[in-house]
Structure formats: C-alpha cells, structure tokens
Amino acid sequence: MQHLEMQDISKEFGGIAALRGAAFSARAGEVHALMGENGAGKSTLMKILAGAYDHEGGEIRIGGAAASIHSPQDAIRKGVSVIYQEFSLARHLTVAENILIENLGSAFLVNRRAMEMRAATLLQDMGFAEIDPRGIVGDLPVAFQQVVEICKALSRDCSILVLDEPTAVLTTHEAEKLFALVRRLRDRGVCVIYISHRLDEIFALCDRVTVLKDGATVGTWDTATLTHDSLTRLMIGRELQDFFPPRVAEIGAVALEVRGLAVPPLVRNVSFAVRRGEILGIGGLVGAGRTEVLRAIFGADRRSAGEILLHGQPVTIPHPGAAVRAGIGLLPEDRKQQGVLLDMPILTNAVMTPVNPHLGPMGLLRDRRERGAVQALRDGLRLKAASLDAEAGTLSGGNQQKVALMKWLVSGCDVLLLDEPTRGVDVGAKVEIYRVINELAAGGTAVVMVSSEMLELMGMCDRVLVMRGGGIAGELSGESLTEANIIELAMGRGNVH
C-alpha cells in the first residue's frame, strides 16, 4: 500500500506549465528516487508536497486519507519534511535548540537540560553520538549540519522525508554516513524521497525510481531492473554514447606546466603538464585538493611552493588578474556564487574580464562593438537567451555556464581551467557544454577539467590525473582509463602509488 499518493498534479507559472498532471506515489519504508532533467518538475512537485507552492487540480493522499496541503504548516502537520540544499538552521544557536526549535516557542521557560537530553537521544538513535547537542550549529561541518536538519524533521514525527540533492555539499565519507542514516530511517518505516543527479547514489541507495520529464510522469521502476544507461535514456530519451561527441584532437606543444605545486594545508607536490589542444582531466574525491590546485594556478589561492610555466616560460601569478593577462581562464565550481552575476545582463557578464579588447580608450564602452562580438559568441555557443540584456539569472543552468565561459572567449585564453563544468546542469545542457569544450580544445586551447563524474572524465579527456589527499595518486589514459581504475586511485584501494 502506498503511503504517499500524488495524483494528477498540475502547476503553472505565468502561463507556462511546470507540471502537467504529474503522478507520484511512494511506500512507507522505502527510499524512492525522483529523477529527471533540470526543469522536469521535480522541485516543483516536491515544493507542492511541502506546501511551498499551491497546486492547481489533483489530489494528495497521505496514509490513505486525502491531505489538503496549502501551506508549509499543513505539510508539517501531515508529517512531511523537506531538507533543502540551503538549510533552515539558526546558525548561532546550539544543536539542541535547533533540533527542538518548535518546542522553544511553545513553553515560556526553557528546560535546557531536558532539551539537550532529548536531542542527545535523537542524535544517538541516528548514529551520530559524536555531535554535541550543546555545540553551536555554525561551527559544525556541513555534513553534521545536515544531520541536525534531519533530526529536526524527525523530532516532529515526520513520516515523509524529502532530501533534495543532499550529497551536493558532502564529501564521500560524509555521504556514506548519510546513506547509513537514510537506510536506518527507511528500516523504521519512514518514506524517504531522494532527489539527486548522481546516478551512482541512486543505484546504491534507492529501492524504486520515478522519472519525470517535461512536467509529466514517465513511470516508476524498481531500481534493480534499471542500469545507468537505461535510466539516463528514460530521462533524456537519448543514447549515452551521444553524450560525448567525437573529437578531432590535434595535440601541440606544452601550454601549461606545473612543478611541485603546494597549497597549504592540503595540496603538496603536484606536477603536471597540459598541451595545446589537449583535455586533461583531474578526478578524485571531493576534498582531495582538486579545486585548490586550479585556484592556486589561477592565483585565487596562495601557493607555498611550486613553479608555473606557460609555453615554457616561468610566470608569477600573484592574483587572478595576472592569470587572465597571462592567458589563463577559470570556470569556478560554484556557478551561481562564483561564476556569473545573476542580476546582471548577459552582456555585462560576457565582457567582465580585465582583458576586454572591445573597450575604447580610458575604458569607454563601445556598445556596438561589444554587442557584435558577444552576439557572435552567443551564436557560436548556441546560447538560448531572448536578448543580451536578459539577466543571467533568468537562464537555465547550462546556459548560465555558457555565459560564465564567454568572458574567457572574449579575453582569449590559451589555458582554460574548468572546475566541475557540468555540475547541477541537466543532461541535455551537459552535451552542449561538452561540445563547447571540445571546440575550444580543437582550436588549440589547453583544457584542465576537474570532474566528479567518471563518465565525463572518460568520455572527454585525453588523460586523467587522479588526486587523493592533496597529491596526485596516478595518471590514466587510453586502455587504463576505466571507472574501476579511477575509483581505485581515488579511494586508495589496491596497490597504487
């Protein structure tokens, strides 16, 4: 019997249908994955369940009874809790105060001891006895903050727990602890709805999968009956091989060489070289020091040792401005916080570089010239936008990433550092980004690409360095570039040096 049933749910935003009669049902005591490309309607459906949006038409039933959910309060009363990527924690309060925050308001006097005991019991129950209920939430690692958020949900007896991309902020080790917690909740009969773009997690954790596409439900399957390929096909209706367009690589002279790079406290003795026209991947776990390496090359973080050579000449790169002038570009890992100006027009974003050849003397803007150049880039990148004056924030994730790339095309860089270029981007847009990267490499750019997605590393890169614990654990290419080898090097299993 289904614990949660959502039938024929529709929702429109200003005349555009986000959901068209979507259906979703989940049992108590299962982990149920909700999959789909960005814009497929996953978040909208879950926000309706959470009472954040009101739905037009359709019915929600919980535990067999019709549940009218029209506000977040309704949802909480019906036992629905949603853990968003942005936590709703009071950072300056203690763990216990956060977990039992609703009780804080109901009583005039606060019995701190009793609260801390209750919180401690709850944390222990979840297998996180090491979290001190008296600790300040803001001081905890992100993973523990997430546990606090989940305990807060459990303290109000939730029967349906929605996790929206919970591992996006976690390291692999932390993620494993989270999975253990999710399994424990499932065994207690909680209905866990799990949203993630990472296929590995879905297969490791979830019992069933429901796929949404264009606001409608494609279907629900037992995870055991699916493969990576078949699930991806269900989401995009396309073969996996088509992801990685064939590439004509003309590999030239060494463009960037790094010797003995060290970035305290983690990264030490990292050396590699990348040639013109080459795509060099950097794999490894989150926290292995990959981002730090890119940022240090770009001058965004200080390096304590190491030499950087461009086209054979040693360069000093004290700050990002120097990197850009030397011909290095960086696409940061966090697109919205670091990559684009969401409130600014595409045009502004595209020319936001210290090397803007379209400026007149004294920094005077030459609007026509700039527009012409950016317009040409837009066509080349197949950027989908109404106009160059549209704010970057109105674009989809994939198109935002193209906007972030534009400035390096304007400034004309020889070395491009990409940090998780397709994170949080839907499958269709990924293919587009791959195409752009391939074209840049074909034009002679040396590309260094950090990625957590094995398929991406294998499909895109000529060689892959795998990092572990701040150093390079090994290099893979050709025949040896397999998923198993990447994992082995990244995790440190086997006899790899």
Place this chain on the structure above:
Amino acid sequence: MSTETARPGAVALLVKYNIYIMLVALVVASTLLSEHFLTVQNIHNLLRQLAPLALVSIGMLLVVLTGGIDLSVGSVAAIGGMGVAMAMPALPFDGGLALLLCVMGAVLFGAALGAVNGLLVSGFGMASFVATLAMMTMARGLAYMLSNGQPVRFPRDLPTAQILTGFGAKGLPGLGTPWPVVAALAIVLLFIFLLRRTSWGRLTVATGSNETAVRLAGLPVWRFKFLAYTICGGLSALAGIMVTARTAVGTPVTGVGLELDAIAACVIGGALLSGGRGTVTHTMIGVLILGLIGNIMNLMSVPAYPQQIIKGVIIILAVLLQGVGLRANRRV
C-alpha cells in the same frame, strides 16, 4: 514570458515608472496645494538647497552600488565647508585662483578621508557600517576641534570670499538658474556618463552584484570599492563647500543627518542596499522627491515634527511600490 512584457498592464506600468509617477504626483499636488509652489523663485530656492544633497547622494550611490554604506558623508561635508571658510582668509593672495586652491584642497582632504574608509573596507575587510561610523564621529570631532565649536566666519569683503558667496547666491545670467544647481547638474551628468558608458562604472555595479564572481574573473575588486569611498568623500566635501557658499559661513554642524537623506534618496530611487542595483538618474529623482516633500510642507506651514513623520511614510511607500515591482517580475 515575452507575451507578458509585450502587453504591459496598467499595474506593470505603474510599478515600472513608480518614482516618476510619484514625482509628477507630488509636483501636481504641490501646485494645487500652494500658489507659491510653482514660482521661479521657489523652484530656484528649492533646487539650490538640494544641490549639496544631490552631490552627496551620488557619492552614497557609488558606495551603495558596491554593497557598502557611508555614514561619514555629513561629517566630511562639515569639514569641507569649514576648511574652505578657514583657508580663504589664511591664503596670502586673493581671487579666483585662491578660491580654486581652497576648493581643491578641501575636496582632496574629503577624498582622503573617504580613502581611509575605502582602505578600511576593501583592504582590511572591515564592515562599511563600522568603518564609516568611526569616520563619522572622528570627522565631526575634528570639525568641532578646528572651530572650537563656533561657526567660522570670514571677511565678506575678501575678494576670494565674494566669488564664493556670489556663486552661492547668484545664477546663470538671463535664466537665473543658481550656480550651485548648474554645477550639481554638470556633476550629475558626468556621473551618469561614467556609470553608464565606462568600464569602471559597469564593474563598480558588478562588484556589488557578486563580488566573488568579479574577483574570480580576475578583476581588482578592491580598487572599485576603494574608489567609490574616495569619490564619495570628495563629493561630500564639495557639498559642504556649496553649503558654505550659500550661507556665507562654515559651521561644524553642517550636514548632521545628511547621510540619512542621501541613503533615503538612493533607496527611493530603487537602489538596493545590498549592492549591484541603482542609477544616478533615479537617485536624483529620489533627491527631488525628498526635497519636494519638505518644500510643500514648508509652504503649507506644516510644523517640523509632523514633517518628519510624513517623510518617513513617503519613503516606506516608495520602497513598498518597488517591492511589488520585484515580486511581479519574479517567476516564483
């Protein structure tokens, strides 16, 4: 979405042009309420009084665009106004060149105080509220110290002083537009141009929109912030000089509360205090709206205390209207 923007409804129009509508409504209401309002004399007086606020508001806007705030503008204005009043009789020679030296000196000193703010904020990462709060009391203290708490008077017959007071009192030959208004207008146009048509202006706005992204694009964020505070200090000092020119006396109490009017002008003009949004034109409309409210209430002899309440209500109304605008544009 495109269909919506193609057929803007009455509400959308109202929201989009809310401050223009507010300005026109105030002018119409003022004209109807008082026969003294729409006279050349009154308009000239009003604009003459608003010229210093206009300059300070431009400086404030620059700082606000980068995501900061400058509480020290009023105190710096006092120093600027007093500095000129004290320097003019002290110079060994008279005339236009002497005045130019005095004005430049005072403006540079104001800019230096602003540069200290800029250094504390962009170099030492101090919160702008805190850094400029400290500067506000320090500059005010300096103003009182320099003058012993007394107004600084200067000989009226000094040729240098006559040029200055002439600038404050007279206007364009023929039209009679007061000189301070002409000067302020020129500076307004200059900054409209700088913000809209130069890379510096665009990147100053970008800095407030997302500092991290601008820094990771390889741009020297600290320079845009530092310059914003420095220019703000210079413009504040210049505003103080205009007050001295109009009143023919430099006083240490010039510009008390000026920072609040300047912030109000920015906010009424739709600038976001978190940075990244705001224009000189709209800020100037904010200045006019603030000025009109005071002017019409004075003409109708509304006492000073209720005036403050009405001013507050108008600020809230203006911002509420913009809030409606933001929400109407947002998809969810």
